Each structure stands twice: as C-alpha cells, then as structure tokens.
Amino acid sequence: MVWTLEYDGTTKPIASFGVSSIKRVRKNLLTDKVILYVQGNALSSLPTFSANTSIKIFNDGNGWFGGIVTQTPLHCSSNGEAYQYEVSGFWWYLENLIYQQAWKEPIDPMEDSPTLYNVYKSRVILGLDISGVQLSIGQQITDVINYAISCGVNLAMGDIDIPVHIPLDECKDLSCADIIRRLLRWVPDTICYIDYGPSVPTISFLRRLQMPSITLNLSSHVQEFSIQPRYDLQIPAVVLKFETTNSINGKIWKESIQQKYPETCTGSELKALVLTINLEGSKANYVVQNITTAAIETSSVSWWQAHVPGLTNIPASNISIGNVSRSSTLPNELITGTVANWMNKTAETDIVRCKISYADASEAVIDREVAVRILTTDATTGTYKDLLSLTTAESIPLNLAEQIYNSVNPLQYDGTVVTVSEEISQDFFGKMLNIIGGQPSWETMNAVVQEVVEDLDSGKIFIKFGPAKHLGAADLAELTRSGRLLFESKNHSERITAEVSSDGTVEQGIYARVDNTSFGPGKYKMIKFADPNNSGRSIQIDTADIAVSAVTVKLREEDVCESGVLKKRYSLASEPYSS
Amino acid sequence: MNDEFLTRVSFAGVPHTLPHSSDTSQATLYPITPHDVCKTYWTLSSLTVSYVYAINGIQTYRNFSATSSVAPKNRLISPATFEMTNFDSQTQTSYIVALKLDGVYFDIDDKSKIGLKLIFEEADSFNLINLCLWPIPGMNNIAREFTFLNKTLSAYLNYQSPPVTSASFSNFAMVPEFIVI
Numbered sequence: 001m002v003w004t005l006e007y008d009g010t011t012k013p014i015a016s017f018g019v020s021s022i023k024r025v026r027k028n029l030l031t032d033k034v035i036l037y038v039q040g041n042a043l044s045s046l047p048t049f050s051a052n053t054s055i056k057i058f059n060d061g062n063g064w065f066g067g068i069v070t071q072t073p074l075h076c077s078s079n080g081e082a083y084q085y086e087v088s089g090f091w092w093y094l095e096n097l098i099y100q101q102a103w104k105e106p107i108d109p110m111e112d113s114p115t116l117y118n119v120y121k122s123r124v125i126l127g128l129d130i131s132g133v134q135l136s137i138g139q140q141i142t143d144v145i146n147y148a149i150s151c152g153v154n155l156a157m158g159d160i161d162i163p164v165h166i167p168l169d170e171c172k173d174l175s176c177a178d179i180i181r182r183l184l185r186w187v188p189d190t191i192c193y194i195d196y197g198p199s200v201p202t203i204s205f206l207r208r209l210q211m212p213s214i215t216l217n218l219s220s221h222v223q224e225f226s227i228q229p230r231y232d233l234q235i236p237a238v239v240l241k242f243e244t245t246n247s248i249n250g251k252i253w254k255e256s257i258q259q260k261y262p263e264t265c266t267g268s269e270l271k272a273l274v275l276t277i278n279l280e281g282s283k284a285n286y287v288v289q290n291i292t293t294a295a296i297e298t299s300s301v302s303w304w305q306a307h308v309p310g311l312t313n314i315p316a317s318n319i320s321i322g323n324v325s326r327s328s329t330l331p332n333e334l335i336t337g338t339v340a341n342w343m344n345k346t347a348e349t350d351i352v353r354c355k356i357s358y359a360d361a362s363e364a365v366i367d368r369e370v371a372v373r374i375l376t377t378d379a380t381t382g383t384y385k386d387l388l389s390l391t392t393a394e395s396i397p398l399n400l401a402e403q404i405y406n407s408v409n410p411l412q413y414d415g416t417v418v419t420v421s422e423e424i425s426q427d428f429f430g431k432m433l434n435i436i437g438g439q440p441s442w443e444t445m446n447a448v449v450q451e452v453v454e455d456l457d458s459g460k461i462f463i464k465f466g467p468a469k470h471l472g473a474a475d476l477a478e479l480t481r482s483g484r485l486l487f488e489s490k491n492h493s494e495r496i497t498a499e500v501s502s503d504g505t506v507e508q509g510i511y512a513r514v515d516n517t518s519f520g521p522g523k524y525k526m527i528k529f530a531d532p533n534n535s536g537r538s539i540q541i542d543t544a545d546i547a548v549s550a551v552t553v554k555l556r557e558e559d560v561c562e563s564g565v566l567k568k569r570y571s572l573a574s575e576p577y578s579s
Numbered sequence: 580m581n582d583e584f585l586t587r588v589s590f591a592g593v594p595h596t597l598p599h600s601s602d603t604s605q606a607t608l609y610p611i612t613p614h615d616v617c618k619t620y621w622t623l624s625s626l627t628v629s630y631v632y633a634i635n636g637i638q639t640y641r642n643f644s645a646t647s648s649v650a651p652k653n654r655l656i657s658p659a660t661f662e663m664t665n666f667d668s669q670t671q672t673s674y675i676v677a678l679k680l681d682g683v684y685f686d687i688d689d690k691s692k693i694g695l696k697l698i699f700e701e702a703d704s705f706n707l708i709n710l711c712l713w714p715i716p717g718m719n720n721i722a723r724e725f726t727f728l729n730k731t732l733s734a735y736l737n738y739q740s741p742p743v744t745s746a747s748f749s750n751f752a753m754v755p756e757f758i759v760i
Contacts, residue, residue, distance in 0.1 A: 558587060559587070559588050559592065559613075560585055560588060561586050561587075561588045561592055561621055562584075563583045563651070564617065564618055564622035564651060564758070565614070565617065566613055566617035
C-alpha cells in the first residue's frame with residue numbers, strides 16, 4: 001500500500017512529511033479523527049501542518065481520510081520530541097455549525113396580505129419544511145446536511161433511507177451534529193458513515209439492517225475480544241401516548257391517542273417503553289354574533305310608537321300616518337347585535353320619514369314631520385359565525401411505535417474486538433459485524449460497529465460494537481429521554497405563514513342599531529301648559545279660539561313706558577283684523 | 580310719593596291717545612329723541628325760565644316757573660300742561676312760557692325724531708321789543724344759546740332801533756325739573 005498525503009496543494013508520500021505514526025479513530029455520530037505523529041526537532045521547528053488547514057490522506061490513490069487540523073500538541077520526553085497533529089473529519093464542521101431554518105416573515109405586517117420573505121433563524125422545528133409538509137427523519141437530516149453544504153462544508157449527501165416521522169420538535173441554537181443526534185434518538189440503530197473515497201466525501205446514514213455485513217474469524221488475527229448479548233436492552237413493547245391540547249374559542253380540552261407496538265401490548269409490561277408525547281393541538285377562534293331583526297312596518301302606528309318615544313302615550317287611534325318615505329330598500333331593521341363585514345350581509349342607515357297627526361290632552365298636531373334613523377339590513381334573526389383563526393393539529397407520526405420497537409427490540413451484542421495484522425485491509429466501520437469461530441449465535445448477531453480505531457504502524461484495529469449508547473439505546477431510562485426532551489412545537493404555523501398568535505382582535509360590527517328620532521316642524525293646533533301642582537292653573541293656546549279665518553297671533557314688539565322711561569317689550573298679539 | 584307704573588305707549592313714548600302729527604313745522608323743540616319725549620311727558624314737574632335784558636339802560640330780571648300737579652301715572656288720561664303768563668306793569672310787558680304736552684310731532688321718515696311745542700315770549704305793548712325763540716324779520720336781534728333737554732336752542736331779543744338805542748340780553752336759561760320715581 002502506498003500512503004500519500006495532500007497538504008497545501010501538494011500530494012507527497014506521507015513519510016516525506018516526517019509522519020512517523022498514523023492512527024484513525026472513527027466513532028458513530030462523533031468526529032472522525034486522524035492522529036499524526038511527526039518526530040524530530042520539534043522544539044526548534046515550526047509545525048509541519050498548521051492549525052485550521054486541510055489535509056487529505058490517500059491509500060493507493062484512494063481517499064482514506066480528509067479533514068482539518070484542529071490540534072497540534074507538542075510532546076517532549078526522554079525518547080525525543082514530536083508534534084502530534086489531530087485532524088478532524090468532516091463531522092467536525094457539523095459540530096461547529098449552528099443549524100438554521102428559514103422562517104416566513106412579512107415585509108409589511110400592516111398589510112392585509114403581506115408579502116413574505118425568508119428569514120433564517122436558529123430556532124428550528126424538526127420534522128417540518130417551510131411549506132408545511134412534515135418531514136421524515138431522513139428528509140430532515142438531508143435538510144440539515146444540505147444546509148451545511150450551503151454554508152461551505154465540502155460534503156455530499158450519500159445514502160439515507162429513514163422514512164420515520166416523528167413529532168414536531170422545536171429547539172434552538174443547536175449545531176447540525178446535535179440536531180442529527182437529536183433526530184436519531186428515535187432510531188438508535190442508525191449509524192453515520194462518511195466515505196472519504198470520492199473527491200467530495202459523502203455522508204450516509206444507515207440503519208442496522210441497511211448496513212453491509214462483515215464477518216470476522218476469531219482464528220484470524222484476533223488478538224482479544226469481549227462480547228455479551230444485551231438481553232437487558234430488549235423491550236417487550238413500545239407505547240406512545242400522544243397528548244394534544246385543543247382550543248376553540250377559549251374552550252380547552254385535552255385529547256389522548258395511544259400508539260403501541262406490538263398491537264397486543266398494554267404498556268404495563270415490565271421494561272415496556274412508555275413515552276408521553278405532547279403534540280400541538282388544533283386551535284380555532286370563531287367570532288359569533290347574535291342578531292335580532294324585525295320587519296319595517298312603516299304603515300303601522302305601533303311601529304312608529306315604538307320608534308318615537310313621544311308617541312308612546314298617545315292612543316293609537318288618535319294617530320294617523322301619511323307620506324311615508326325611506327332612504328333604503330333593505331327589508332329588515334336591526335334590533336339587537338351588530339352587523340359586521342364578515343357576516344356577508346348588507347347593512348345601511350335608513351331614514352324613515354312620515355307626517356304624523358295626533359292629538360292628546362295637551363297638544364294637537366297636524367302633519368308633523370317625523371324622521372327615524374334606523375339600521376336596515378338584509379340579515380335575519382339568528383346566530384352568525386365566522387372562523388377567525390385556525391391552527392390545525394399536529395398529525396400523529398404513523399408507525400412510530402413500531403419503528404422504535406424495531407430499532408430497539410432486536411437482541412444486540414455489545415463488545416470489543418482487537419485485531420492485529422501487517423496491513424489494515426478491511427474497513428469495519430459502518431457495517432454489521434458477525435463473528436465466526438465462536439458461538440453460533442455470533443455468526444448472525446449483526447452487531448452495529450460503533451467505533452473503529454486503526455493504528456497503521458502496529459496494524460492494530462480496535463472495534464467496538466453494540467447499541468449506540470450516545471443515542472440512548474443503552475437503557476430504558478435513556479430511551480425515555482427522547483420523549484422527555486421533546487416539547488410540542490407551538491410555532492410551526494408561524495414558520496410557514498408568518499402568522500403570529502392572535503392578539504384577540506376581532507373585527508367589530510360596524511353597524512349597530514341606532515335610536516334617533518327627528519321631529520320636523522309641527523303644526524300645532526293646540527298647546528296646553530298645566531301647573532303640575534295645580535291642575536286648575538293652565539295656559540292654553542288653541543287655534544280654535546281664533547274666530548276669524550285668517551289671522552296670526554305671534555309675539556310682537558311694542559313700546560312701553562316704565563315709570564317714565566321708554567322701553568320695549570314683546571307681547572303675544574294678533575295682527576289687526578276687522579271685526 | 581309717586582308710584583311706579585308701566586303702560587303701553589306710542590313710538591314717541593306718549594299715550595296712543597295723544598295727537599301725533601307729522602307736521603314738524605309746528606314743533607319748536609325739534610328734534611329730540613323719543614326717550615327725552617317720554618321722560619318729559621311722564622316725569623316733568625316744573626319748567627323754570629330766567630334771563631336778563633336791558634333796553635335803553637333799563638335792566639330787567641326774569642325768573643319764573645311753570646308747574647304741573649298731574650301725577651305721572653295720571654298723565655295716561657290727562658297730559659300735564661306747563662304754562663305761566665304774567666304782565667309787568669312797570670315795563671308794560673307780558674311774558675309767557677308754555678310747554679304743551681298735548682301733542683307730538685314726528686318725522687314721518689324717521690320716527691326717532693320727535694318734536695314738542697314749546698312757547699316762550701315776552702313782548703311790550705308797543706312792539707318795540709320781543710323775546711322769543713326765533714328772530715323776527717325787520718328787527719334787530721340778539722341771540723343767546725341755551726340747552727334744554729340735551730338740545731341746544733337759541734333765544735332772541737328782537738328790538739326796534741330807534742327808538743331802542745341800547746339793548747343787551749344775557750343769562751338765558753330754561754331748566755326742567757323731573758320727578759324721580
């Protein structure tokens with residue numbers, strides 16, 4: 001094998017850089033690392049590889065590792081001096097890049113239908129794209145990787161097939177790596193594998209049964225090993241209790257839906273995984289308006305009495321109505337409630353006029369013009385309702401219990417293997433490990449390789465396999481953290497539509513009943529003033545007392561002498577007439 | 580004690596029953612306001628005239644009054660008359676002052692201009708001298724202004740020359756006195 005190293009635009013045999021030792025460490029969902037040792041006069045020389053520079057290592061011309069120099073510690077001992085270079089693989093970029101998602105925000109929130117634009121925020125909702133489509137774990141991870149690529153991370157998306165939908169998960173200020181680990185807690189049998197072979201490394205996510213298998217013969221190069229079946233991690237059942245809190249017009253109720261696998265389980269079995277998951281419920285706000293209307297009966301004396309308070313105490317038989325006119329043609333009068341635009345009904349002010357003649361004990365009026373200002377509408381008595389806002393409930397992920405069960409329940413083998421050979425020719429990482437030469441069950445154990453450490457100098461390979469402890473698959477308590485760390489997303493509609501929570505503003509009705517009566521110039525026949533404390537004292541002006549046919553009695557100015565001083569006064573007097 | 584009263588009056592401030600004439604040439608006290616007319620008609624209690632004149636070195640002093648006893652509120656029925664006539668045997672002159680309130684004169688185009696008939700005269704038996712409120716054509720005259728009811732009027736000493744060789748006329752005053760109610 002020919003090992004070469006590309007650094008600073010130059011590819012040379014790795015030994016020409018003074019590298020005396022190479023060790024590659026790969027761990028699932030953690031940063032791959034290569035440790036290079038350069039022996040020499042380290043105290044007086046500059047580092048061979050500068051920090052934050054890129055390095056690629058090739059094996060027979062094939063990409064074997066690539067990454068960034070992240071640490072350059074200097075080691076000195078009686079055995080000599082050496083620089084140690086720690087080169088981090090591309091996962092390092094994902095650890096150091098905060099994942100952000102596009103959210104919709106209005107350019108001008110005051111507009112009725114504002115134009116929206118995308119704003120990238122580190123508050124993210126996992127499991128939902130910006131168009132409102134719920135994403136599977138695989139699709140969400142793809143979005144994370146694409147975001148990293150858009151930020152300059154030199155990666156390409158490889159294989160990923162995790163069509164598992166999860167509850168919407170809102171979190172903030174997490175790195176791309178944290179996001180991926182958070183997602184994969186639901187399917188802890190998944191491994192992340194970066195292939196450094198292509199010119200642009202590919203990152204793949206493979207579930208246990210999607211990984212290629214590799215068989216290790218205990219009689220060949222195995223120096224030591226340990227292995228144990230993890231019956232203790234097997235779970236008999238997965239029961240997910242989805243809780244939603246729904247709200248309609250302030251009425252709140254909770255709704256619980258249970259999803260379980262196997263179907264026959266109850267959740268009360270020992271070691272059963274029972275998770276309570278809050279989902280955002282539906283929220284709806286309606287505006288409701290009760291209105292009462294009545295027909296407009298302008299020819300009815302009682303209708304006018306109901307609208308003109310002054311007519312209330314006059315006997316209906318003493319009232320006559322004529323010359324009725326209206327400014328509107330709408331059929332009904334609004335009595336109670338208001339008419340708003342959302343009701344899709346017409347309402348307008350109507351001035352209803354007529355000439356009323358009436359007589360009672362104190363006055364007699366002929367053809368008094370009366371105008372009543374009312375609100376007319378084509379609405380009828382009833383309850384009107386309109387949807388003010390609606391947030392649909394978050395959908396329950398299908399078959400999530402089954403997916404968790406299938407990911408956790410199969411018997412897993414936990415252990416380590418150390419092999420030693422002259423050449424490291426096999427790549428165990430990203431594979432299912434089976435072992436022959438031991439117990440028969442090991443030959444099909446399909447153990448997931450979680451960590452591989454390869455020491456090129458010694459030809460030693462350290463392999464660690466088993467459940468992914470960092471994903472919580474190691475015990476029941478850790479598994480339940482998937483649910484405990486999950487909070488219902490309260491902002492998913494905001495991300496899509498830029499709508500913020502309603503402030504309770506409801507469009508008020510524009511038209512409400514008006515009570516407004518106008519009297520026009522009346523023609524009184526008689527007016528009588530009475531002393532309320534003495535009914536025998538009264539003033540009565542009655543046109544019937546004027547005997548002649550055409551004479552007007554009115555206030556007239558006249559001259560008077562008051563104790564020798566000339567003044568004026570007004571007197572009620574008629575114009576002269578012939579007797 | 581004079582009682583307060585209130586009565587309807589004409590535009591001139593006098594009872595409607597009083598003659599109202601539009602022939603203002605009959606008025607000697609013209610124009611005065613309806614307010615002055617009203618005050619004079621209803622509350623005038625006396626009219627005092629005083630003056631001094633000298634003819635051919637003989638000086639004559641006059642100071643006489645005309646009064647009315649008609650109470651103000653009774654003037655609605657009967658107007659007050661202020662008239663005094665006297666004869667001076669020494670000077671052989673008769674003198675008279677009269678303010679007759681039994682009629683008013685008004686400008687038919689401007690009813691704020693009212694007139695009253697005021698008479699003042701002193702004349703000798705030989706028509707050699709005459710004191711009145713207007714000059715007499717053909718005679719010499721001496722005019723003296725006086726104020727009456729806020730109006731400036733003139734009184735005249737008219738005389739024949741000769742035989743009058745010297746004449747003077749001064750201190751003419753006509754003072755009304757009003758009842759306070």
